[in-house]
Amino acid sequence: MTDRVYLRYSTDKQTDARQRHALAALLAAGAPAYEDPATSSRQLSLDRAGFTRLLHEAAVGDTIRIADAARLFRSVADILALRPVLARRGLHLRVESGLLSGIDLASDDPGTKMMVSVLAAVLEFQRDMISENTREGVAAAEAFGKTLGRPTALDTGRAADVVEAYRSGTAIKPSPDSTTSPPRPSAGSWTAPAPANCPTNSTRSRPRANRPTIPRGRTWK
Template identity: 35%
Template structure:
């Protein structure tokens, strides 16, 4: 029986210290993502879901760190509980355990999950309005690419040397592992152990 912690911040620039402090001493291993919570396609989350087994527990600082999609939140929690894994959200004071059918906890999961999804929708709407206003005034230049030509060349070099995405992200910090995976997919690399040999057409 092992307890794992899951931490998520939306960007490389954001700091996860507050979540680390909240979860201090509660888990033997921590999985951290620096990616959006819009879906479950996050490297550390997927690794965590593949790692846990019956009898294990997952502790998260708050629901919105686990997911900002109500559908994904409910499905992921239900799947984990069905597999015999407990899930605890510290901020909300909620814990979902195998065999438990607490209607209040389930109601709170739906309410808080819906609020997180609503908040994300509002943020997206404000971003769209801000971008539209900036474009109208000629001030919007778009997001600066994570990988320019030099960084892309360096990524290819690391892949040819056989480094894993995790190792590459450490070498190219503050570029995140998720960004490395995304660029690899863009370049036609498949997720294999020896990435240098995984390029399409190589």
């Protein structure tokens, strides 16, 4: 029986660092890892390339390990399609940490079936709320005239000039409004700065304070 780690994150701006931290002990022990980077949770797990490869390589009795349930399924339809496949193949599904860590989510008993269905419904609701909040935020930004997304580096005319220069093999002319940094001085033109005018000892000497003179051969009292 082999532990097999599954990792997934939704967009190319995310990473699997948190998942790898939660599954660090298994990864350090050499458990094989299967990834679906930048894969939306709306795509069913059985349609993902990384998870499909895991199913093809897994044997009866193997356990699929995930950092949290949302990494594998986030809808009722997904878990309803997934659980029968895991049961037929004799595979186990466990969340590595948290309240669900002691439960085999692929188990076919009525209690687990109900719990997993409720969990999937909650995760689906959470995903839909995130999408709804995102749409409302975009609509509000556009209503205030804000331009969303990364600003373009070149305007339309300048982009056309760059494309034409590339096609013709000529050098790209600098933009009229571009600023260039001043040329750096060469080593031959460099001269050492003049030393600062430091005060001499004569200018720094201070007059001695009037001190009493002690005659030679006498003791001061």
